[in-house]
Each structure stands twice: as structure tokens, then as C-alpha cells.
Amino acid sequence: MTAENFDLLKEKLNGRVTDDPFETSFYTRDMASFPGFLVKLMFRVGAELAARPQSEEDVRQLVAYARDNHMAITPRAGGTSAYMNAVPVSGGMVMDLTGLSGLIRLDKERGVAEVWCGTAWSALEKDLNREGFTLCSYPSSAVSSTVGGWFSMEGQGIGSMAWGCFHDLVESAHVILASGEEFDADAAGPRPLSLFAGKEGTLAIVTRLTFKVVPLAEAAYHVSFAAPSAIVAAKIMDMAEKGPVKPFNGHFADRTCLDFQKRMGYEVPEVSGFLVTLSYRGAAADMAACRAYAETIRLKTGVRLCSDETAAEEWEERLYSLRIKRNGPTLLAAEVILPMARLNDFYGRVKKLRQRVSVYGHMMSGQQANVMAQYYADESQTLRYLFYLAKTKKINDAAIACGGRPYGTGVWNTVYLKRSRDPASLAEAREAKERLDPENRMNPGKFYRPPKLMPPALFGLACFAANLGSRVLRIGRRR
Amino acid sequence: MRGKPIFENLKKEALVCARCGYCRVDCPVYEGLGWESASPRAKMEITRKLAFHGKLTEKDIARLFQCTLCGQCRETCSARIDTVSVWLEMRRRIAAGEKGPENMRRLAAAIDETGNTAGDAPENRRLWLEAMDDEAVLKRVGQKAELLYFTGCSGALYPQIYGIPQAFTRILTRSGADFTVLGENESCCGFPLAAAGEPERIRKQAEHNVAAAKELGVRTVVTTCPSCFHAWRDFYPEILGGETPFEVLHASQWLAREIAADRLRLGPVEERVTYHDPCDLGRNSGVFEEPRYVLNQIPGLELVEMECSGSDAACCGGGGNLEAVDPALTEVIAEARLREAEATAAKTVVSGCQQCKRTLQGNARRKKIRLRFADITELVDRSMAAYEANQ
Numbered sequence: 001m002t003a004e005n006f007d008l009l010k011e012k013l014n015g016r017v018t019d020d021p022f023e024t025s026f027y028t029r030d031m032a033s034f035p036g037f038l039v040k041l042m043f044r045v046g047a048e049l050a051a052r053p054q055s056e057e058d059v060r061q062l063v064a065y066a067r068d069n070h071m072a073i074t075p076r077a078g079g080t081s082a083y084m085n086a087v088p089v090s091g092g093m094v095m096d097l098t099g100l101s102g103l104i105r106l107d108k109e110r111g112v113a114e115v116w117c118g119t120a121w122s123a124l125e126k127d128l129n130r131e132g133f134t135l136c137s138y139p140s141s142a143v144s145s146t147v148g149g150w151f152s153m154e155g156q157g158i159g160s161m162a163w164g165c166f167h168d169l170v171e172s173a174h175v176i177l178a179s180g181e182e183f184d185a186d187a188a189g190p191r192p193l194s195l196f197a198g199k200e201g202t203l204a205i206v207t208r209l210t211f212k213v214v215p216l217a218e219a220a221y222h223v224s225f226a227a228p229s230a231i232v233a234a235k236i237m238d239m240a241e242k243g244p245v246k247p248f249n250g251h252f253a254d255r256t257c258l259d260f261q262k263r264m265g266y267e268v269p270e271v272s273g274f275l276v277t278l279s280y281r282g283a284a285a286d287m288a289a290c291r292a293y294a295e296t297i298r299l300k301t302g303v304r305l306c307s308d309e310t311a312a313e314e315w316e317e318r319l320y321s322l323r324i325k326r327n328g329p330t331l332l333a334a335e336v337i338l339p340m341a342r343l344n345d346f347y348g349r350v351k352k353l354r355q356r357v358s359v360y361g362h363m364m365s366g367q368q369a370n371v372m373a374q375y376y377a378d379e380s381q382t383l384r385y386l387f388y389l390a391k392t393k394k395i396n397d398a399a400i401a402c403g404g405r406p407y408g409t410g411v412w413n414t415v416y417l418k419r420s421r422d423p424a425s426l427a428e429a430r431e432a433k434e435r436l437d438p439e440n441r442m443n444p445g446k447f448y449r450p451p452k453l454m455p456p457a458l459f460g461l462a463c464f465a466a467n468l469g470s471r472v473l474r475i476g477r478r479r
Numbered sequence: 480m481r482g483k484p485i486f487e488n489l490k491k492e493a494l495v496c497a498r499c500g501y502c503r504v505d506c507p508v509y510e511g512l513g514w515e516s517a518s519p520r521a522k523m524e525i526t527r528k529l530a531f532h533g534k535l536t537e538k539d540i541a542r543l544f545q546c547t548l549c550g551q552c553r554e555t556c557s558a559r560i561d562t563v564s565v566w567l568e569m570r571r572r573i574a575a576g577e578k579g580p581e582n583m584r585r586l587a588a589a590i591d592e593t594g595n596t597a598g599d600a601p602e603n604r605r606l607w608l609e610a611m612d613d614e615a616v617l618k619r620v621g622q623k624a625e626l627l628y629f630t631g632c633s634g635a636l637y638p639q640i641y642g643i644p645q646a647f648t649r650i651l652t653r654s655g656a657d658f659t660v661l662g663e664n665e666s667c668c669g670f671p672l673a674a675a676g677e678p679e680r681i682r683k684q685a686e687h688n689v690a691a692a693k694e695l696g697v698r699t700v701v702t703t704c705p706s707c708f709h710a711w712r713d714f715y716p717e718i719l720g721g722e723t724p725f726e727v728l729h730a731s732q733w734l735a736r737e738i739a740a741d742r743l744r745l746g747p748v749e750e751r752v753t754y755h756d757p758c759d760l761g762r763n764s765g766v767f768e769e770p771r772y773v774l775n776q777i778p779g780l781e782l783v784e785m786e787c788s789g790s791d792a793a794c795c796g797g798g799g800n801l802e803a804v805d806p807a808l809t810e811v812i813a814e815a816r817l818r819e820a821e822a823t824a825a826k827t828v829v830s831g832c833q834q835c836k837r838t839l840q841g842n843a844r845r846k847k848i849r850l851r852f853a854d855i856t857e858l859v860d861r862s863m864a865a866y867e868a869n870q
Contacts, residue, residue, distance in 0.1 A: 016513070022538045026515040026524065031498050052513050078500050079515075096515060120504055143555060144500035264559075265482055322497045322557040326485065329494035380494060380531075 083410025117148025355476030574676030746865030797838030
């Protein structure tokens with residue numbers, strides 16, 4: 001890149017692009033914590049440029065600049081993922097899309113909203129509520145994560161029990177390829193929407209999305225059950241799924257999760273196995289049926305109903321699962337997708353980790369759950385921390401063994417690709433990548449293949465040795 | 480409830496931060512500057528640098544002081560970190576190494592030397608009183624009394640704010656309260672010293688003010704400034720090692736109590752107003768209801784809320800001594816708040832803070848935004864005058 005060209009770009013973007021290492025340094029991490037030496041050894045972490053487009057025209061200018069200078073582009077918004085999905089690992093430009101924010105239009109008749117990609121879910125919900133509408137579903141990090149970010153990820157979260165994957169709610173997306181070509185992708189056509197959904201920004205920049213929204217519900221009803229085991233928890237979810245009114249959301253937390261909360265000073269209900277919460281929303285008249293059905297579930301499963309306060313609290317705190325982090329101070333996690341019927345099997349395997357692991361999950365459609373298995377560690381003790389990190393592999397292995405898979409790919413979960421993804425869909429994704437981004441400039445180093453320095457066999461061996469070491473050294477036993 | 484925010488030490492909080500970015504969403508500084516480096520999440524990264532490596536660059540330091548200490552990030556923090564305490568401790572560590580911004584150092588030195596933020600002669604604290612041209616009020620300076628009206632530096636020394644202490648003094652007089660003011664014997668509450676990173680210097684201010692109040696037999700201290708209120712109520716007991724022998728109230732709390740007890744006579748004020756929650760009174764001190772109660776008791780007054788109000792209220796941009804280090808950023812933040820106020824179609828923005836009024840009013844003038852500004856005491860004063868006029 002020449003200084004002249006860069007100055008011109010700066011001018012066009014009114015100063016919202018910089019090569020100042022101070023500014024670019026803040027885009028080199030996401031929510032996960034990995035020892036710096038390890039990351040530096042494996043990747044060229046960091047970008048030469050950081051840019052903050054505020055319009056589609058800005059994005060065009062930046063894409064053209066990157067194209068002309070053969071530069072990688074890492075799209076980023078909330079930065080709330082944990083697998084380096086939005087961290088530049090091949091230099092180039094990091095494009096902070098949070099400036100493309102806001103509700104563009106709401107079609108009340110059709111129940112669709114067109115929204116800029118950098119809009120935070122919480123802000124969008126406020127905007128929609130003012131118009132008498134609400135979101136169908138949103139991620140459990142909705143306070144700061146963005147519409148475009150969730151579309152680029154797997155799109156499973158709160159409300160997915162009723163509405164399914166967010167990808168299926170999207171009607172169209174405006175995409176800009178690395179070549180500069182742009183178009184609206186929808187369900188049909190040679191480059192359909194499904195091609196870009198969940199690809200973690202490796203194919204294109206999605207600038208705006210049009211998706212389904214619904215009128216605000218008249219009423220809501222939340223109910224919590226004290227299930228004695230994972231089997232009963234799964235049974236409750238199964239009954240809820242098949243009930244006369246489908247819950248908007250279903251989530252569960254195991255006893256360890258509640259214990260972790262208790263250690264933080266929160267009041268938690270006495271539950272021997274799982275706290276299962278169902279949240280209904282809809283017409284006021286339907287709520288009586290929901291209550292009646294909750295009673296049916298209680299009678300048929302023989303579980304105890306928790307207080308209304310507990311159910312309300314579970315709902316209120318749905319976006320704050322990280323409130324238990326302080327006890328770590330690091331909270332390591334593996335997020336997986338799991339068939340609910342195998343929850344008990346998965347739970348049994350996770351409990352063999354020789355460290356307390358809390359299990360927390362949201363129901364998806366089709367009797368599957370998005371499960372977060374979390375355990376404490378301390379990243380300030382670097383050597384020991386490596387042993388803790390290796391334990392996530394055991395959790396991911398447990399999920400795969402139970403017919404599940406890791407949620408999200410980024411860099412770190414590429415080592416599970418062969419074991420967890422359907423080979424045909426993976427081949428199709430790779431083919432699309434080669435076709436749409438032949439120079440591999442869109443978010444390179446993610447999603448399709450493991451890094452060269454981290455082949456799955458070597459990764460597996462290293463984790464095996466570390467986990468053996470953990471066992472001998474009793475790492476994590478007291479946590 | 481997500482529980483009380485916690486601050487243990489810098490190392491711990493830097494590790495506890497989950498980097499979820501919840502703190503970015505409503506941060507006025509991040510909103511104003513746009514760069515990730517300006518977000519509270521980045522400030523936690525800077526905290527981590529200092530806590531574990533002990534060194535900061537000039538740019539790191541500049542970002543840390545670009546903060547209004549409004550507490551919005553503490554409200555949304557998913558890991559329940561008392562972020563405001565983190566920022567204050569960071570400022571303290573930086574100031575201890577004499578690396579803080581020059582303007583902050585000058586401010587702290589001025590308070591230390593003159594007892595006020597303006598660096599004025601102490602006797603200038605009487606000017607607002609003298610301007611009232613009321614001998615009876617002047618006589619109250621330094622008199623023994625039940626109630627001390629602690630004016631604060633802004634009210635006492637900035638002529639464009641004189642209206643607030645004058646209004647509150649008239650209310651006190653009309654109510655028949657047994658009150659006094661310290662006049663030239665009043666010293667800065669010390670709150671700006673904490674924001675400047677020099678909390679150790681607050682002790683001198685606290686000892687002076689508490690001794691002066693004790694000497695006058697005061698039982699209740701009332702302030703019109705939320706920062707003074709916060710310092711008297713929360714800092715002084717901590718610094719002086721125990722409870723102070725006073726009840727400490729913000730003027731809005733005192734007004735609410737007096738109105739509820741039917742001791743203030745209110746007349747009509749036909750106006751549509753919106754209430755701006757000062758950060759140090761609302762989020763940082765938990766006073767949300769009383770100002771609204773007071774406003775709702777004024778006949779004819781229509782109170783409309785801004786989009787962000789109560790614990791979600793946006794900052795005016797005047798907190799954290801931000802104006803001393805980045806006045807342009809203060810302007811950006813103030814303008815955003817003014818636009819919110821404008822959207823309510825209210826004629827007047829009411830607040831319970833001298834600094835908020837000064838910041839919002841000044842920026843409205845610069846941006847040619849047609850809004851009027853009043854402190855809650857000024858509205859009550861008008862309302863009482865209207866009652867008297869109707870008798």
C-alpha cells in the first residue's frame with residue numbers, strides 16, 4: 001500500500017481508518033483467553049489497519065482498497081465470540097462494523113425488519129418495541145452482540161426453541177464480496193443466502209439483513225422445575241416441545257451452575273439435578289393453557305415446581321450467565337450442540353473431568369440444545385492454564401461422542417471439523433470459498449481447515465498429554 | 480438481581496473482565512469516539528497492562544482519562560465489576576507516578592491550595608450571597624444551625640450557576656428552616672480530587688468541612704451538587720474512619736421530604752419538562768425517585784421522560800473532569816443528550832446538578848438547540864413564588 005493511497009482512503013472515510021498500532025491492538029482478542037506466546041507462535045495476530053465504516057459506501061471503499069493492495073479483511077462487530085472468529089490472524093485490515101447500526105425499515109404488514117449488520121440486538125429490540133414489535137430470537141449475548149455477527153455464527157439462542165435457527169428467519173442479506181461485487185442474497189439464486197449464513201465472515205461482508213420480527217406479545221409466563229436428573233430435564237423439554245403451546249424459550253442449569261452462583265452470593269433454589277425453565281409468550285388467553293400444561297408436566301414427571309420468583313429471575317438473568325466468572329477468575333467453556341436425548345450421556349462424561357463443570361443450555365428446535373459447559377481456571381498462572389485449556393477437548397469429544405458437535409468454528413474448533421461436520425457440506429463450503437474468494441482474503445485462517453501448526457493429530461496428542469498431566473497433578477480438583 | 484458490583488484489586492478485576500463488550504453499548508465516550516480503544520472493555524485491557532506489566536503509554540493514559548465516570552459500564556457489566564472503582568484506582572496509580580494529564584494536576588493543586596476548583600480566593604464564595612442583596616441571608620453565614628447548606632464550588636464560584644444556590648436559599652428561608660452556610664469557610668468537597676487520581680488529598684477537605692459543620696452544631700447537611708452529596712455521604716465516612724454525625728441529603732431529597740410533610744407551598748408552573756438524571760445522583764448514589772416526586776407535585780408541570788432515564792440515563796458529558804482533558808468530547812456527549820431531550824418536545828430540561836446544568840446549557844447555546852435549563856431547586860423556587868403571588 002502506498003502512503004498516498006492510504007491518505008486518500010483516510011480522507012474518504014473522514015479519519016475512520018488508521019494504521020496506528022495502538023488502535024489496531026485492541027482488535028487482537030475476543031472473549032477467550034489464550035497465552036500470548038502460544039498465539040504469537042501460531043498466527044500473525046493483529047491487523048495493519050483498523051477501519052470503522054459508517055455506510056455501505058465506506059465498506060465499498062475499504063473493500064476496494066484491500067483488493068487493490070491484496071490485503072486480508074477481518075470483519076468484526078461485537079467481538080463476542082471465543083474461537084478467534086473475528087480476530088485477524090493474517091494481518092491486513094480489521095473492519096469494525098459496529099458503525100453500521102440501526103433499524104433501516106420495519107414492514108409491519110409483512111412482519112420483517114431491515115437492519116444494519118452492526119446493530120446490537122438489545123438496541124434493536126428497543127427500537128422494535130417502540131413500534132409494537134419484538135425479535136423472534138436473539139443470542140444469549142444480546143446486550144452487545146450484533147445482528148450481522150449472529151448471522152455469521154450459528155444463530156442459535158434465546159427463542160430458537162420456538163423459531164428455530166436465526167438463519168431461517170432471514171429473508172435476504174446484502175453482501176459485498178472481496179472482489180467488490182455486491183448483491184442481495186435471498187433463498188433462491190446461484191449464490192443463495194444459505195451460502196453465507198454461518199460462514200463467520202469468510203465469504204463476504206454482510207452489510208444489512210432483512211428478517212422476520214413479530215408483534216409484541218400480550219403476555220408472558222415463566223415456569224421453573226426442579227428436575228432431579230438430566231434424564232428428567234430432557235423429558236421436561238421433550239414434553240414442552242410437544243405441548244399445545246410451544247415455549248418461546250427453554251433453558252436449563254445444572255446444580256453445579258447453581259452452586260457457582262451461590263458462591264457468588266446469589267440466592268438459588270434447592271435443586272438436586274437441573275433447574276429447567278420454560279418461557280412462554282403470546283396471547284393472554286393462551287397463558288392459562290401454558291400454566292395448565294406446566295402442571296401436566298409436573299404431574300407426569302413428578303418434579304417440583306420452583307417459585308414464581310425463581311422463574312422470573314431465571315428469565316431476567318438470561319443474558320448474564322457470566323456473573324459467575326469472578327470465582328475463576330477465568331471461566332473456560334466449551335459450547336456444543338447436543339441432541340437433548342443424549343444430555344444424560346453427555347453429562348455423565350463431563351462429570352468425569354475431575355473438576356467441577358457447570359452445564360447450562362438453551363433449547364434449539366428439533367430436540368437439540370445449545371449447551372455451555374463451563375469450569376474455572378486462572379489464566380494468570382500460564383503453565384497450569386495450559387492444562388486447564390486442554391480440558392475443553394474432553395468436553396467437545398464428549399459432545400461428538402453423543403452425536404453433537406462444537407458450536408462455532410473460528411480457528412480453534414477447526415481441529416474438530418472432520419469429526420463433527422458432514423463431509424459433503426464441508427466440501428461444498430470449501431468449494432464456495434474458492435469460488436467466491438479465490439485469493440482467500442475474507443477472514444483467512446478460519447473455518448475451513450486447521451492451522452498448519454495445529455493438525456488435529458498433534459492437537460489431540462498434546463491435549464491427551466496435558467489431560468493426563470492434569471490427572472496426575474490433580475489440576476482443577478479443588479475448583 | 481445480579482448482585483452488587485465488586486472491586487477487589489486491579490489484577491483481579493482485569494482478569495475477571497470477560498471482554499463481552501456489554502460495557503460498550505451505552506458508554507458515552509465510546510459512542511462519541513467510536514474506536515474500540517475508547518470502550519470500557521479496552522480500558523480494562525489497559526488496566527491489565529498496568530496491573531501485570533506496570534507500564535502504560537501516553538495513549539493508554541489519555542484513554543483512561545477520557546471517561547466521565549458516569550457508571551453506565553458498571554450497570555451493564557456481565558461479570559459485575561465495579562468499573563468506576565477500577566477507573567478511579569487506575570487514575571490514582573497514574574497520578575502517583577506523576578503521569579496524569581497536566582490539567583488534572585493543576586486542578587488538584589488548585590483545590591489543595593485554595594480549597595476550590597476555580598483557584599479563586601476563598602472570600603469569593605460569598606459573592607453569590609452578596610448578589611442576593613438580602614441582609615438576613617448574609618447573616619446566616621457561619622451561624623449555628625440545624626441544617627447546613629453546602630453550596631459546592633460550582634454553585635458558589637461560577638456566576639452562571641449562582642441561580643441554583645440562590646433559589647435553594649430562598650426555599651430554605653421560605654420554609655422557615657434553621658439553616659446556615661459556610662461562606663468563605665467552605666472548602667471543596669474533594670470529589671474532583673478522586674477523579675483527578677489524588678484521593679489522598681480529600682482527607683484535608685473532609686476534615687476541614689466536617690470540623691466546620693460540627694462547630695456550627697449542624698445535624699443535617701444538604702447539597703445541591705450530587706458530587707458533593709456523594710463525597711459527604713460516601714467518601715467522608717470512609718476517609719475519616721467512621722460515620723459522620725450528620726444526615727446527608729441532596730436538595731431533591733430534602734425537598735421531597737418537606738413537600739410530603741406539607742411544609743412547602745407550591746403554586747402552578749405551566750411547563751412541559753424533562754428530567755435529566757445526574758450520574759452522581761442517580762446511578763452513582765441511587766437517588767432516582769425523589770426528584771421525580773418533587774416535580775410531579777408542582778401543579779401544572781408536565782414531566783416527560785427521555786428515552787434513556789433513571790439508571791439508564793445518558794451522561795451530560797460533564798463528569799469525571801472530562802472537560803479538563805477533552806472538551807471536544809464533552810461537547811459530543813452533551814449534544815447527544817440534548818438531542819434526546821429535544822425529542823421529548825419538552826421546553827425545559829431539569830436536573831439536580833450544577834455541573835449538568837452548566838454543561839448542557841453551554842452546549843445547547845453553542846449548538847443553537849432551543850431548550851431551557853433549570854435546576855430542580857429553581858423550579859420549586861418558581862413554584863413557591865407562584866403560590867405566594869396567588870395569595
